[in-house]
Amino acid sequence: MSRGQYFDLRAGRVTLRQHAERWLASLTMDPGTYVSTEQRIRLHVLPHLGSRSLDSLRPIHVREWLRKLQDAGVAPTYQRVIFANLSAMLAAAVDDRLIPSNPCRSSSVKAPKPEVHRLVPCCLSGCLRCVSALPARYRALVDLAGGCGMRQGEVLGLATDDIDFVEGVVHVIRQVKLIAGKQVFALPKGGKTRTVPLPERVARALEGHMSRFPPTEASLPWRSVDGPAITTALLFLNAEGRPVNRTAFNEKAWRPALDTAGVPRGRTNDMHALRHFYASVLLDAGESIKALSEYLGHHDPGFTLRTYTHLMPSNEKRTREAVNRAFEDAPKADGGSTT
Numbered sequence: 001m002s003r004g005q006y007f008d009l010r011a012g013r014v015t016l017r018q019h020a021e022r023w024l025a026s027l028t029m030d031p032g033t034y035v036s037t038e039q040r041i042r043l044h045v046l047p048h049l050g051s052r053s054l055d056s057l058r059p060i061h062v063r064e065w066l067r068k069l070q071d072a073g074v075a076p077t078y079q080r081v082i083f084a085n086l087s088a089m090l091a092a093a094v095d096d097r098l099i100p101s102n103p104c105r106s107s108s109v110k111a112p113k114p115e116v117h118r119l120v121p122c123c124l125s126g127c128l129r130c131v132s133a134l135p136a137r138y139r140a141l142v143d144l145a146g147g148c149g150m151r152q153g154e155v156l157g158l159a160t161d162d163i164d165f166v167e168g169v170v171h172v173i174r175q176v177k178l179i180a181g182k183q184v185f186a187l188p189k190g191g192k193t194r195t196v197p198l199p200e201r202v203a204r205a206l207e208g209h210m211s212r213f214p215p216t217e218a219s220l221p222w223r224s225v226d227g228p229a230i231t232t233a234l235l236f237l238n239a240e241g242r243p244v245n246r247t248a249f250n251e252k253a254w255r256p257a258l259d260t261a262g263v264p265r266g267r268t269n270d271m272h273a274l275r276h277f278y279a280s281v282l283l284d285a286g287e288s289i290k291a292l293s294e295y296l297g298h299h300d301p302g303f304t305l306r307t308y309t310h311l312m313p314s315n316e317k318r319t320r321e322a323v324n325r326a327f328e329d330a331p332k333a334d335g336g337s338t339t
Contacts, residue, residue: 011098012055017046019054019098023089031224032179032186037085044069044082045089054099057090059106066112079112087111126269127277129261130254138244138253140209141236144170145271147202149278149296152271153177154188156244159232160215163206168198172297174232176220176243183243185220185230188297196295209235218243279304280311 020041027034048065049057069079087104094102103109131142144155153175162171173193177186187193218234220243221227238244255265263269275296282292293304 007097007100009055012093013053014098015050016052016054016057017050019093020046020050020089023092026092030186030191031184032177035180040082040085041089044074045086049086054090054093057099057103059103059109062086062103062106062109066109070112075115076112077114080114083111126261126263127274130257130263133257133260134253135239137209137213137239138236138249140205142274143202143205145274146277147199147205148196149275149282150196151175151189151275151297152246154297156234156236156246156249157185158235160210160235161232163198163235165198165203165207168200168203169195170198171195176246178246179225181247182225183220183245184225184227185222185232187223190297190299192297192299194294194297206235213237216241276308276311279308283308283311 024034024038024041027037029037045065048068049061052061066079066083069082074082083104087102090099090102090104093099127142127146131139134142141155144150144158145152148170150158150170150172154172156176157174158170158172159174162173164171171193172188172195174185175188177184213235215233215235216237217231218237218241219229219231222230234243236244238248250271254271258265258269279292279296282295289305289308290301292308293301296304298304298307
């Protein structure tokens with residue numbers, strides 16, 4: 001006890017469900033993240049482990065639980081997130097001196113490996129066909145997503161004051177976010193605001209959109225469903241004059257447009273693929289990873305490099321072009337050779 005190593009054997013007799021309720025109530029995080037965390041714990045952890053006391057939880061129980069997630073067809077990436085939530089909850093139990101160790105950190109427990117997906121930028125011709133199939137009020141949304149690399153929620157949260165046509169930039173300072181199915185205004189992902197260049201082609205599309213569909217003020221709560229109301233003049237509203245719900249947009253506008261254009265549905269052709277198109281264009285033009293990371297709103301250029309490295313021009317191509325340019329600029333020898 002004098003060394004601080006004593007554990008009250010009665011402390012760990014609470015069930016995982018009881019500890020989860022107290023742990024969730026103590027979290028201080030973004031409301032949307034909280035809702036997702038609570039949902040994962042409630043749906044995927046407590047049904048299997050909730051009735052077990054903390055002091056009886058062993059690595060074998062965690063391994064069996066992971067196998068059940070796998071057999072249930074839960075995607076590996078999602079398994080990894082659920083596992084991280086459970087591990088964080090048990091780490092808190094260790095910090096609170098309820099249990100001596102975290103079974104998720106045992107050497108015999110392996111975190112699920114995420115699926116490796118090579119991001120594929122959308123096909124430009126397919127995107128153009130989709131634009132013509134979209135309702136007119138949503139067509140400029142594609143220009144912003146593909147021409148400025150903005151996330152869908154950021155485009156839906158864009159207001160007139162965020163666009164500087166004189167300087168040629170867009171200030172990305174908010175998004176429309178869904179929390180438990182309800183819309184709120186929030187900071188962009190990770191709380192990272194940014195400024196991105198506004199290409200002339202996109203600027204003309206926005207001017208045409210604003211002249212046809214004048215921006216109208218709309219109000220949503222800030223950060224949480226019970227937060228203070230924020231009012232701003234949004235560029236994109238639905239036919240009823242309300243902020244666009246991304247789920248409804250995807251189901252009633254984007255996917256039908258894909259079908260009309262003859263473009264297959266799927267991850268490679270969702271709205272987020274337009275960001276990959278933007279990244280591929282900039283990388284092919286020689287833009288730096290650091291600049292691209294800032295334009296995309298990533299927290300770390302290293303993440304951008306790992307995500308899009310396969311889209312960068314090949315080393316072999318750059319090597320051939322560099323050597324060719326060097327030989328072209330070199331003085332010719334007597335025999336006409338540069339070497």
